[in-house]
Amino acid sequence: MGVFAQAYQLNLQGTRQIGKGSTGLAQPTDATSLFTNPGSAAFLDENGATLGVTAAISKGTFTDANTNKVYKTDNPLKTPFNASAVFGDTEGKWRYGITIFTPFGSTNKWKPESFGRFDVKEISLLTISVQPTVSYKISEQLGIGVGLAYTYGQVDIRRDLPVQFSNSAFGESQIKSDANGFNVNAGIYYKPSEKVALALTYRSPLKMKSSGGTVNFDVPAPVQGTFPSQGISASLPLPQIFGLGVSYQPHEHWVINAEGYLSDWNDYDIIDIKFEDEPVAGSTSTKLIRHYENGYNFRVGVEYLPGKNYELRAGISYSMSPIKDKYMSPDVPDANRINPAIGGSYIFSENFRIDAALLMEFIHRESHNVVTDIDGTYNFDLILPSVGLTYIF
Amino acid sequence: MKTYLKYFIVVLFSVGVFTACTERDETFTVSKGNADFSNYVAFGNSLTAGYADNALYYDAQVVSFPNLMAEQLEEVGGGDFSQPLVDPGSVGIGSDGNARLILGVVDGELSPVPAAPQGDMSIFTTSVAGEGPFNNMGVPGATVTTAVFPGYGNPANGEGNFNPFFTRMTTDPANASMLSDAVAQQPSFFTVFIGNNDVLGYATTGGASTPITPMEGGPGVGFSASYDAVIEGFLATGAKGAIANIPDVTSTPFFTTVPYNGLVLEDQGQVDALNDAYAPLIDMGLVAPFELGPNGFIIEDENIPQVGMRQIQEGELILLSVPQDQLAAGLGSQTPIPDQYVLTADELSEIKTATENFNQKIKSVAQANDLAFVDVNSFLSKLDEQGLIINGREITTEFVTGGAFSLDGVHLTPIGNVLLANQFIKAINSTYDAKIPQVDPTVYGGVVFP
Numbered sequence: 015m016g017v018f019a020q021a022y023q024l025n026l027q028g029t030r031q032i033g034k035g036s037t038g039l040a041q042p043t044d045a046t047s048l049f050t051n052p053g054s055a056a057f058l059d060e061n062g063a064t065l066g067v068t069a070a071i072s073k074g075t076f077t078d079a080n081t082n083k084v085y086k087t088d089n090p091l092k093t094p095f096n097a098s099a100v101f102g103d104t105e106g107k108w109r110y111g112i113t114i115f116t117p118f119g120s121t122n123k124w125k126p127e128s129f130g131r132f133d134v135k136e137i138s139l140l141t142i143s144v145q146p147t148v149s150y151k152i153s154e155q156l157g158i159g160v161g162l163a164y165t166y167g168q169v170d171i172r173r174d175l176p177v178q179f180s181n182s183a184f185g186e187s188q189i190k191s192d193a194n195g196f197n198v199n200a201g202i203y204y205k206p207s208e209k210v211a212l213a214l215t216y217r218s219p220l221k222m223k224s225s226g227g228t229v230n231f232d233v234p235a236p237v238q239g240t241f242p243s244q245g246i247s248a249s250l251p252l253p254q255i256f257g258l259g260v261s262y263q264p265h266e267h268w269v270i271n272a273e274g275y276l277s278d279w280n281d282y283d284i285i286d287i288k289f290e291d292e293p294v295a296g297s298t299s300t301k302l303i304r305h306y307e308n309g310y311n312f313r314v315g316v317e318y319l320p321g322k323n324y325e326l327r328a329g330i331s332y333s334m335s336p337i338k339d340k341y342m343s344p345d346v347p348d349a350n351r352i353n354p355a356i357g358g359s360y361i362f363s364e365n366f367r368i369d370a371a372l373l374m375e376f377i378h379r380e381s382h383n384v385v386t387d388i389d390g391t392y393n394f395d396l397i398l399p400s401v402g403l404t405y406i407f
Numbered sequence: 408m409k410t411y412l413k414y415f416i417v418v419l420f421s422v423g424v425f426t427a428c429t430e431r432d433e434t435f436t437v438s439k440g441n442a443d444f445s446n447y448v449a450f451g452n453s454l455t456a457g458y459a460d461n462a463l464y465y466d467a468q469v470v471s472f473p474n475l476m477a478e479q480l481e482e483v484g485g486g487d488f489s490q491p492l493v494d495p496g497s498v499g500i501g502s503d504g505n506a507r508l509i510l511g512v513v514d515g516e517l518s519p520v521p522a523a524p525q526g527d528m529s530i531f532t533t534s535v536a537g538e539g540p541f542n543n544m545g546v547p548g549a550t551v552t553t554a555v556f557p558g559y560g561n562p563a564n565g566e567g568n569f570n571p572f573f574t575r576m577t578t579d580p581a582n583a584s585m586l587s588d589a590v591a592q593q594p595s596f597f598t599v600f601i602g603n604n605d606v607l608g609y610a611t612t613g614g615a616s617t618p619i620t621p622m623e624g625g626p627g628v629g630f631s632a633s634y635d636a637v638i639e640g641f642l643a644t645g646a647k648g649a650i651a652n653i654p655d656v657t658s659t660p661f662f663t664t665v666p667y668n669g670l671v672l673e674d675q676g677q678v679d680a681l682n683d684a685y686a687p688l689i690d691m692g693l694v695a696p697f698e699l700g701p702n703g704f705i706i707e708d709e710n711i712p713q714v715g716m717r718q719i720q721e722g723e724l725i726l727l728s729v730p731q732d733q734l735a736a737g738l739g740s741q742t743p744i745p746d747q748y749v750l751t752a753d754e755l756s757e758i759k760t761a762t763e764n765f766n767q768k769i770k771s772v773a774q775a776n777d778l779a780f781v782d783v784n785s786f787l788s789k790l791d792e793q794g795l796i797i798n799g800r801e802i803t804t805e806f807v808t809g810g811a812f813s814l815d816g817v818h819l820t821p822i823g824n825v826l827l828a829n830q831f832i833k834a835i836n837s838t839y840d841a842k843i844p845q846v847d848p849t850v851y852g853g854v855v856f857p
Contacts, residue, residue: 077433082844133799234856386799
């Protein structure tokens with residue numbers, strides 16, 4: 015699937031949000047607000063459950079600046095999802111709920127004999143979070159909320175090794191691990207007037223620690239002693255994220271949202287994957303040199319709510335990559351990008367609605383990596399149709 | 408507002424779908440610049456021929472740097488590139504009639520071993536001249552002086568005075584020189600990478616036999632006049648070209664793999680016995696008292712009066728050709744390592760001076776004739792000192808594991824040839840304002856393991 019908005023960070027936590035440019039910090043919509051802004055969930059008019067699935071279709075190319083060759087990805091379809099339910103007294107001050115979502119992910123597989131085969135030829139990083147959440151309405155204008163998220167992840171990184179079998183095939187290394195970690199998702203929602211709402215959210219750093227990780231080397235017998243397969247340990251520091259949003263309702267049928275996010279990836283610096291038992295080719299660890307920085311994201315979305323059995327929405331976001339040109343790598347192609355989205359809903363009854371959205375992302379990045387010397391241009395196109403179902407209790 | 412929104416959405420998504428469905432072409436437009444590659448002739452020695460693992464054999468010829476280059480040149484008007492190929496299944500043949508080396512396991516240790524007890528003599532006895540002329544005029548063993556020597560392929564000159572690698576590929580062994588065969592093809596473009604053997608022959612025999620080519624002397628005798636003759640021969644055809652200087656041969660694994668202090672003593676008895684045996688030389692200051700752990704080997708040195716031996720000093724080199732099983736059995740301790748396996752400080756200094764003189768000459772010829780100049784010397788010394796990372800893969804001059812050098816420690820692996828070809832392509836691009844794509848390094852390998 016490649017990646018969505020800024021390095022590994024996915025922004026696909028609600029089909030309705032996706033349709034309006036992934037906005038909704040200051041606009042409680044459905045149970046997915048538990049993720050988007052826990053502070054706004056107390057302001058939901060109804061309790062309900064929402065299930066959303068997104069199909070991530072991506073194709074990418076890399077054009078080598080020296081050899082002029084074009085390499086392509088062979089990416090499988092991936093389906094990040096979210097499931098949320100909110101409960102509590104809709105007239106009262108407290109609301110609580112649970113949301114399950116996929117906060118980070120990246121799957122990128124290059125066709126065989128790719129330019130980056132000795133760096134990363136295939137990566138799969140999947141995470142799933144479960145976040146019990148409470149939301150408290152301090153007053154009719156102000157709400158706060160907090161959720162504690164437990165995240166489980168799986169990572170699988172493959173590369174070729176420049177050690178050849180007698181048939182000239184290259185050796186391979188595969189690093190596989192489970193990982194898990196906790197972080198906090200908190201938010202404030204403030205609605206000073208009928209037409210305007212403001213929101214501030216914070217998601218704390220998520221340190222994913224590996225457990226039961228292994229590295230497996232497939233190399234010719236005489237060098238197996240140099241490349242001993244064994245356990246590994248590592249930790250993947252995923253970013254803290256600040257969000258600020260405003261929602262404006264100029265007319266009963268129209269809502270306009272504008273938001274900004276800061277993702278602080280500065281801890282994602284050098285990922286040190288330690289070999290637990292013995293050195294491999296003289297090294298006690300293998301390092302992914304990434305040096306990410308801050309990523310920014312600006313979004314606007316507009317929603318048309320005619321009060322009939324349908325709704326329409328559209329939005330656009332602009333992402334500024336946390337990855338510097340000189341540290342771009344074949345695992346996570348990323349760039350500053352404009353992501354347009356549209357969406358709509360069909361309301362079957364008071365209790366049941368279906369949402370649909372379509373998001374597109376276009377990545378174009380010229381990069382000359384100073385560590386690997388990989389020099390060329392990445393182009394990725396992603397099409398992300400999303401469907402969501404909401405049931406109102 | 409609703410109508411505007413509709414238009415906005417329609418336009419946005421039309422652009423989006425269009426972009427998503429169009430392959431964004433980021434390739435550059437290739438160009439031959441102001442050179443003409445329609446008839447490229449490569450001139451040189453074993454490094455041009457595609458000799459590796461101490462033999463000329465098919466798989467190595469196919470990845471010779473000129474052949475890799477010629478494949479890239481096809482994109483900018485390059486023509487067919489013919490090579491004097493040997494049979495694909497052959498074990499090949501080396502300068503000593505040997506077969507190619509492969510990596511084997513000897514007594515549980517990885518070790519280069521010949522692929523067959525002897526080389527494929529049919530390579531020398533069967534002429535392939537009828538398939539020529541050959542764009543690849545690389546002849547293993549050629550020096551700049553022999554390159555201009557008429558009758559270089561003539562067996563009638565007697566053993567040691569003709570080159571059987573040339574004999575098999577020339578239509579006129581009795582009279583032709585490498586140069587005459589090369590320029591007869593009226594090349595539109597040439598590469599000349601020669602001069603290595605003018606010093607390498609001295610180096611690989613430990614300074615014991617083959618002399619270094621002198622700078623002075625006429626064509627066929629001196630380096631300078633012979634090199635001029637080669638380049639003038641090509642320029643007379645109106646061709647443009649690229650010429651390469653020669654690397655410091657002593658930074659190749661052939662010279663750097665066996666440590667000077669590889670005499671590792673593990674018990675005091677050995678130390679005492681050696682100290683007793685070498686007591687007179689220790690007194691004379693020719694040998695340092697032996698200690699537990701690493702010690703310098705004892706080497707022959709004819710410059711030491713009477714004893715003719717001494718301990719090797721740091722910086723002096725032991726060659727990969729030394730019988731390594733004998734090192735364990737007392738060579739270099741009980742008996743000195745013979746001169747032909749050692750480069751002493753004096754010999755290294757001669758090699759350094761000769762290499763510098765040769766390279767000065769080559770550079771001045773390139774400048775005087777506006778030829779592309781390939782600085783192989785700097786490239787190899789950088790590879791030797793820092794290694795190189797290419798698309799995330801580290802390549803060094805380390806024997807076997809480094810990737811660049813084949814099992815003979817002097818000639819290149821496929822990936823080593825890719826690196827060399829790309830040095831030529833970069834120099835040609837820059838001199839002739841061309842845009843020739845480089846060879847893709849990701850599909851080529853180094854030493855293959857059993």
